[in-house]
Amino acid sequence: xxxxxxxxxxLGHPFGVNADVMNVALRNAGILEGEPGNWRPTAAAADxxxxxxxxxxxxxxxxxxxxxxxxxxDPEIIDAFGITAEDVAxxxxxxxxxxxxxxxxxxxxxxxxxxxxxxSLNPPTPDTDAADSRLGLLHG
Numbered sequence: 439x440x441x442x443x444x445x446x447x448x449l450g451h452p453f454g455v456n457a458d459v460m461n462v463a464l465r466n467a468g469i470l471e472g473e474p475g476n477w478r479p480t481a482a483a484a485d486x487x488x489x490x491x492x493x494x495x496x497x498x499x500x501x502x503x504x505x506x507x508x509x510x511x512d513p514e515i516i517d518a519f520g521i522t523a524e525d526v527a528x529x530x531x532x533x534x535x536x537x538x539x540x541x542x543x544x545x546x547x548x549x550x551x552x553x554x555x556x557x558s559l560n561p562p563t564p565d566t567d568a569a570d571s572r573l574g575l576l577h578g
Contacts, residue, residue, distance in 0.1 A: 443488050443510035453526040463529035467519045469511075477509065486515040 450460035461477055464470040469483040479487040490508045515521075 442513065444513050445510055449511055449513065449516065453523060455526055455530055459526065459530045459533050462533055463521055463526045466525060466529055467521050469515060469519055479509065483515065486512045486518065
């Protein structure tokens with residue numbers, strides 16, 4: 439392992455992709471496991487990954503200081519695990535499809551919430567002819 443380690447976003451620069459896509463490519467290559475926000479290096483990649491636990495530590499209430507793990511990779515991991523531009527393109531399509539599905543679900547959820555809210559503002563009125571038994575006497 440070299441001393442020059444890089445974050446996933448830097449590994450993605452030569453391929454023209456961001457960290458989201460590169461992390462999926464690393465997962466597909468067997469370097470990472472998990473999902474976005476909860477990535478972990480696999481046992482096969484342990485020697486190629488350096489992890490560091492960090493916190494922003496700026497909030498006066500210690501419960502409000504989120505902890506996170508920073509992962510940096512040996513840049514030679516790309517060649518060692520045989521990650522190609524085609525592999526990254528597959529990861530890019532996977533991320534795009536997931537984002538499209540999330541956007542569609544969000545749009546559907548918002549439409550349902552809007553419909554429920556509007557329905558709560560204008561509750562249906564009961565049919566006055568059927569509900570008032572006195573009206574039947576007037577017509578009879």
